Amino acid sequence: MKISGSYTVPASRERTYQLLQDPAVLAKCMPGTDHLDKVAEDEYEMKMKMAIASIGGLFTGKVRLADQNPPESFRLLVEGNGKIGFLKGEGLLNLIGQADSTEVNYKGDVQVGGTIASVGQRLLDTTSRMIIKKFFEKLAEAAVE
């Protein structure tokens, strides 16, 4: 599944880039995640507790940051596994500086498998967009803190 979109973060490009590289900030912005454990340089493990509709579950996952080109762009690689399915995704984030904010453009590809994908097709797109929206809303909050 291809995903793409754009969000505005109320902070300078340098600060936005820095926020997106900060494991404490990422943990705060990812729904259902308490903290990230560093397992290698720019690679973190996490536990996510998701609850959407009646569907809930614990996921273990990994986030990796790559191809860093501060403060312009980097690649974000995510994978997660849980009882109800798995997901693997990769996206390129591009930061465009505005007067007093930053436009973050993302473009990527996500694969979802397992039970959730076979029965939840109808809602994968809508639900993944909601999760990304929540992430950027939290990031915008973190930017003004």
Next chain:
Amino acid sequence: MIAQNFEYSAPTTLVDALRLLSDGDAKALAGGMSLIPLMKLRLATPEQLVDLGRIAGLNYIRQDKDVIRIGATTTHYEVQSSALLRASCPLLVETANHIGDIQVRNRGTMGGSVAHADPAADYPASLLALEARVVLVSAKSEREMPISDFFVDTFTTALEPGELIREVIVPVEDPSAGTSYQKVLQVASGFAIVGIAARIRQSGGTVTFARMGVTGLAGKPYRAINVEQALEGTPGSPADIQKAAALVADGVEANSDLHASAHYRKHLAGVYTMRALAVASARTA
């Protein structure tokens, strides 16, 4: 598949149900038309189910001055076959006719459907067009809010943990109003690819009032206020309807799945908005 083990309770009063729901992971069971399939697939694994089906006094449709109050456990079939609603809120009856199949309509409930907040459910379009209100209760509090504030996002509502919908309140329809719900059905699931609810009043050859609700198109159901505004004050001619309907998906990030791409969904929304408005307009007195 068989659901994971869970504890089951079937309280007979709302107070008992709210007490059971106030602690921990308990999940409310209404008609079970969404929850039970999810449990059987083990996508949902609640530890405790609180069945609302035996609570007396939660299943009713009654008029209270200029509004109609619908209890949370009222089934779609009961809405569909209510003489009171047929006479005083026909849009809701027409919408209930479109939900799922006869088995779903026999079991599924107003409160369950609204609380589940599936972005393609039928009721939300009509409830938005009706400017309905919901009454939410918990062990500690009771509050009422407009339905437009209730739907927050995909499967996300304003319900707090431990809170239940007690009733949905809709207005008694103006006798001169014309209403219609038009839907493109996804055949396998019965859910709306797009569903459009329209309410219109006309006076002296002018559209004086228009309300539009849209489901299935976006991450959450919404009121197409731009369509309403474009139509109000015009004669409501086919050309006026066409012009207003073209605005229905403006600025909306449309859903996309294997049944309909975002582009096609937006196209359908325009066409079905025209149809809903044309039918509603023809039904005005």
